[in-house]
Amino acid sequence: MxxxxxxxxxxxxxxxxxxxxxxxxxxxxxxxxxxxxxxxxxxxxxxxxxTPEEFWQAVYYVGDLGANGEAALLAPGLGMDKYLDIRMDAEDEQAGLDGGTPRTIEGPLYVAGAPLSEGFARMDDGSDESAETMILTGQVTDEKGQPLANAVVDVWHADTKGAYSYFDQSQSEYNLRRRIKTDENGRYTARSIIPSGYGCPPEGSTQALLNLLGRHGNRPAHIHFFISKPGFKHLTTQINLAGDEYTYDDFAFATREELVVEANRIEDPAKAEQFGLNKPFT
Ligand code: MBD
Ligand code: FE
Incomplete structure (x- = not known):
């Protein structure tokens, strides 16, 4: 009727x-x-x-979403961040800006102002003795493959429980968040701990809606990056660790094939030492 x-x-x-x-x-x-x-x-x-009842339920839902700080968490769950990314990809393609590491979404858990160091950083505060050490190393280049010195690699990721410092008050300030300037060869290295995947708060507004859609609210283990250098286009990206149950089933739709990486386990202590295992905290 x-x-x-x-x-x-x-x-x-x-x-x-x-x-x-x-x-x-x-x-x-x-x-x-x-x-x-x-x-x-x-x-x-x-x-x-x-119905009016359904309408007001939706209005109160939005109120609750804001009150518990989840507006920017529901957005990627509803594909909004990914959609904007698809648009930026199309824009780049039109402008002939192809190739290189692809972008993916930023997510809601970045915090600006992480400690800045040159070439190397230790990212974890050493408080989680159960965590497995992770060495992250890479090279920043321009579009022709020329190494870029003094680019800033801003890295952030979750702990072994999938929680991010700042949002998780139990972690130390800027734990698992660092900015590293690339060296003269465009290289950077970080020592950190292997993160676990993130899950939406089970009692939160985002998960409540996902439940109604028959969806989970999990992300695979991942590491976020901003890469920047004056005069160059800013890159927002992530890597996803291969082998996670959610690698290809991310509630935020951020996984891209080119961003899935295999971690290699280094058993030889001498080899591990080459990656700065005993360098001091920076
Ligand atoms: C995250 O850690 C994240 O990266 C995204 C995109 C959404 C929620 C939590
Ligand atoms: Fe994240």
């Missing part, structure tokens, strides 16, 4: 007033976008016969 009200003069007039079309102040782009947004929400109410 759907009633049709969307295209009545009364609703059209309401939408125009809501978006401030009859005011000659304000921001034109915001007005147009809010007009379209409210139009589409009203249309959805009409098309799905959304």
């Amino acid at each position: 759907t009633v049709k009200t969307m295209n009545t003069a009364e609703v059209k007039d309401l939408l125009e007033k809501v978006a401030g079309f009859n005011q000659d102040v304000g921001n034109e782009r915001v007005k147009k976008i809010v007009h379209r947004l409210m139009h589409d929400i009203f249309q959805l109410v009409e098309d799905f016969d959304v």
Whole structure:
């Protein structure tokens, strides 16, 4: 028994007033976008016969989502971050900017201002004795493959419980977050611990909606990177560790084939030492 009200003069007039079309102040782009947004929400109410109870449930859901700080967590779960990435890829392709390490989403757990060092950093504070040591090393190059010295590699990742410092108050400040400047060969090395995958808070708003969609809220073990150098395009990316149950089933849709890496276990202590195992904390 759907009633049709969307295209009545009364609703059209309401939408125009809501978006401030009859005011000659304000921001034109915001007005147009809010007009379209409210139009589409009203249309959805009409098309799905959304009841007032369902409507208010949705409004309170958004309130709760904000109150528990999960707006930027639901966004990747609903594919929004990945969608923007797909758009940026298409833009790059159009501009002829192909090749190199592909981008993927930033996620909601970056913290600016991590300790900065040159060439090498130890990222973990040493407090987790059960953790397995991880050596991360790489080279930053320009689009022609020429090494880039003094690029900043900003790395962040979770601990063995899948938790990130700052958001997890039990970790020390900037634990598992570092900025490393590449050396004269464009190289950087970090000593850290192997992270576990992230899972959405089980009692949170994001997981509540995912449950209704029949979806899990897990990410595979991963390591985030920003790569930057003045005069060059900023790269936001991650690597995903191969062999994780969620490597190809990420709730945030961030995995890309080229970003899946096998970790090699180094058993020989002499070989491990080459990677700076006994260097001091930086
Ligand atoms: C994460 O650690 C993350 O990287 C993303 C994209 C979403 C939630 C948690
Ligand atoms: Fe993450």
